[in-house]
Amino acid sequence: MAFEKTPVRAAVVGTGGIITGAHLPALRAHADRVRLVGAVDVDESRLADFLGEAGDGVSGYPGMTEMLAAEEPDLVLVGTPPSLHAEQARAALRAGAWVLCEKPLCLSLAEYDAIAAEEGTPAGGAGEAGVPPGTGEPAACGGPFASVVFQHRYGSGAAHARGLLRSGDLGAPLVAHCQTTWHRDAEYYSVPWRGRWATEGGGPTMGHGIHQMDLLLHLLGEWSEIRAMAGRLVHDVESEDVSTALVRFENGAMATVVNSVLSPDEVSRIRIDCADATVELTHLYGYGNDDWAYTPAPHARSRTERTSHWRTPAADVPSSHAAQLGGFLDAMEKGERPPGSGPDARRTLEFLAALYKSAFTAQPVQQGEITPQDPFYRAMHGEHPDWAPKEH
Numbered sequence: 001m002a003f004e005k006t007p008v009r010a011a012v013v014g015t016g017g018i019i020t021g022a023h024l025p026a027l028r029a030h031a032d033r034v035r036l037v038g039a040v041d042v043d044e045s046r047l048a049d050f051l052g053e054a055g056d057g058v059s060g061y062p063g064m065t066e067m068l069a070a071e072e073p074d075l076v077l078v079g080t081p082p083s084l085h086a087e088q089a090r091a092a093l094r095a096g097a098w099v100l101c102e103k104p105l106c107l108s109l110a111e112y113d114a115i116a117a118e119e120g121t122p123a124g125g126a127g128e129a130g131v132p133p134g135t136g137e138p139a140a141c142g143g144p145f146a147s148v149v150f151q152h153r154y155g156s157g158a159a160h161a162r163g164l165l166r167s168g169d170l171g172a173p174l175v176a177h178c179q180t181t182w183h184r185d186a187e188y189y190s191v192p193w194r195g196r197w198a199t200e201g202g203g204p205t206m207g208h209g210i211h212q213m214d215l216l217l218h219l220l221g222e223w224s225e226i227r228a229m230a231g232r233l234v235h236d237v238e239s240e241d242v243s244t245a246l247v248r249f250e251n252g253a254m255a256t257v258v259n260s261v262l263s264p265d266e267v268s269r270i271r272i273d274c275a276d277a278t279v280e281l282t283h284l285y286g287y288g289n290d291d292w293a294y295t296p297a298p299h300a301r302s303r304t305e306r307t308s309h310w311r312t313p314a315a316d317v318p319s320s321h322a323a324q325l326g327g328f329l330d331a332m333e334k335g336e337r338p339p340g341s342g343p344d345a346r347r348t349l350e351f352l353a354a355l356y357k358s359a360f361t362a363q364p365v366q367q368g369e370i371t372p373q374d375p376f377y378r379a380m381h382g383e384h385p386d387w388a389p390k391e392h
């Protein structure tokens, strides 16, 4: 396929903290396969700073429509505030570009399904075949697709742990803890779009703990039931500043989840106790292999060959945007649905919607019960009178 000789032409939308600090280095790490050609920001000085940082060959645009028309990019990386993601992802897909969008991809299941409706046909599916990016040639290939940034799935530590859990090497998963206990002060919430459903999409459940919860689901598979609580204990915000949940998984495992922006001693942690070992990840905003620990059960301790296999992934790839972009570009080359898209990423958003529904209604919520008729399908606050914005 000519694709290898013709780099993917990429554009970024939003040139703030995450695009400059994480997406630009990721693009540079894959410079042999992808070339940045366009950048969009409504803030002229941010755009100028970014263009200075990005180097030659990148054109700046004040709006996405102009950029899509002028550059016809193969790939659009979206790093704007959350309330803009859904419309920008849909516009890029309609223009034929693949999308890698910052979390949260959108603010509701309704928005998620509207984005999915703009995607192309999966490879092997019915309908017109897609065009492999960069080739200009029709082929038995799908796309474009929209994927969400969940960079913690793609480090070697997570890939290795998932393989061990899925193969049964650690024994049956039984008990899990998923903790995002961070600290954000009043100054953080003085920015007008923060803490509001319409602009941030939720509190630490949607904005901070989403990464750890996504990784928990990525490791443990399908969940079946959730019982949750949420509170507004400190900050003057519409959404929650803490949430907690009890979760049952289809494989029988039971988990606790805590999402907080009220915790002076900050940590991100996932711990899964299996029949033969405990696997535990402790970090803050990103991990390497050394942040994963494996503790064998007493009956497994003498089997040193097995336990040393647990502790040694083949490579040491930190969790990063670069790691995710590599897999995304692989999927583009093959015309396949990329990781972190479709039903796989929808599962995480449904889990968050269910957490909010259970917390606000004080009822357990089953996987699959939030259908388009449910108010929690359309908004994470579910129009609940104690939580939906008053002017809503």
Ligand SMILES: NC(=O)c1ccc[n+]([C@@H]2O[C@H](COP(=O)([O-])OP(=O)(O)OC[C@H]3O[C@@H](n4cnc5c(N)ncnc54)[C@H](O)[C@@H]3O)[C@@H](O)[C@H]2O)c1
Residues within 6 Å of the ligand: 013, 014, 015, 016, 017, 018, 019, 040, 041, 042, 043, 046, 063, 064, 079, 080, 081, 082, 084, 102, 103, 104, 149, 151
């Ligand atoms: N994956 C992660 O670990 C991670 C970490 C931080 C932030 N994020 C996510 O990244 C996104 C952006 O966060 P940030 O911290 O970079 O914010 P930011 O405010 O630094 O950057 C956002 C940029 O978007 C620009 N913008 C606003 N409206 C626009 C429009 N209509 N068109 C084009 N540009 C527009 C702003 O001018 C700004 O430069 C959020 O969704 C956030 O949740 C993800």
